[in-house]
Amino acid sequence: MEIISESKPDVVCLQETTRAWEDYLRRNLGRDYAEMEFRVTPGRAGGGLGVLSKYALKDVAYIPSRIGFFDG
Numbered sequence: 001m002e003i004i005s006e007s008k009p010d011v012v013c014l015q016e017t018t019r020a021w022e023d024y025l026r027r028n029l030g031r032d033y034a035e036m037e038f039r040v041t042p043g044r045a046g047g048g049l050g051v052l053s054k055y056a057l058k059d060v061a062y063i064p065s066r067i068g069f070f071d072g
Contacts, residue, residue: 010054017048
């Protein structure tokens with residue numbers, strides 16, 4: 001979070017997120033990133049995806065992996 005706060009990117013793409021990370025990022029970066037999307041894979045401790053954006057998100061799609069890991 002420190003790197004995100006200091007570098008101030010317009011869009012941040014994250015992998016290996018969890019519900020705890022989502023809550024933490026929403027609490028601490030919610031003022032800087034009006035748009036946040038998270039997807040947690042049920043049954044996994046990690047493996048979630050997150051997008052933080054200063055701009056409106058449109059047409060967000062999650063593409064399942066053909067081999068079972070690393071959805072995108």
